[in-house]
Amino acid sequence: MAEIIFITGGQRSGKSRYAQSLAEQLSDAPVYLATAHIWDDDFQKRVDRHKSDRGEQWTTLEEEVNISKLELTGKVVLVDCITLWLTNIFYQNNSDVDLSLAQAKNEWNAFIQQYFTAIVVSNELGMGVHPENELARKFADLQGWMNQYIASLANEVVLMVSGIPVKIK
Template identity: 40%
Template sequence: MNHLFVIGGARSGKSGYAQQRAETCGLSPVFVATAQAFDAEMTDRIARHRADRGPEWQTVEAPLALPETIAAHATPDRVLLVDCLTLWVTNLLMAERPIPAACDALTQAIEQAQGPVILVSNEVGWGIVPDNALARRFRDEAGFLHQRVAKTVPEVQLVVVGLPMRLK
């Protein structure tokens, strides 16, 4: 299996599709979580997702250190499933980290990964222009990152209403 980028809207089925691809590739699955539980709803959501994956999955939390996590865990006997890049961009924004440098490090980590990496993200560019500077910056940074990741990996799937459509 090669690297894969799975993108789609909220509740499009992209995470389920990415999980199915990881589980059927024959390698040991590692879930790289970028989410942070800042409230009870998110804590419950994370617990549900963890239970849905099953005991064969190892989970590694990487809310900020995503490139380093990929470098440390991408081995030929594992498949990494990173879910999701838009939460990672949010975390970088909130921590006031330099996003272009982090994106450089991420694409380099993907290119150098010794095993397959599946990256999941939310398409954020199909809506209206946000009404505030922070939301516009988020949309722009996520869009730039998506373009870079799509250029870096050999396969890109857009998932809409549970149906994957191969873009690359």
């Protein structure tokens, strides 16, 4: 089974930077697993910035939903991020929280059956502003439940606060 290092925190808390540094400490050839679907130009700029932050030693794999189909045995893999991955699942399931959570858990369980190190980035949506509409509240619930699930299986959990890693587990 995979060794899981779960890194969570608010937006711009330093999660990705910390995760990237950790991956580079653990491997000379880390893998970046990008789960994002590019929705607009602003998001493309964010993706481009993340890409430019990584050196040539990185291999980038892109998979929006079916992460378990990738062969990652023996690798150090930075999964960035669970929030974007869940967004894709939620969108595919027409915003059905229960169906999305079941699919995400099943896919996650299959994903971690390989022997590799997973450095997993996710957002703590519940620590921010209370969502103003039903769809956003449903997604925040989905995110919170999936974060709890991944954290329960993780070997380590780190909460990023203003760029400072705080070890939780």
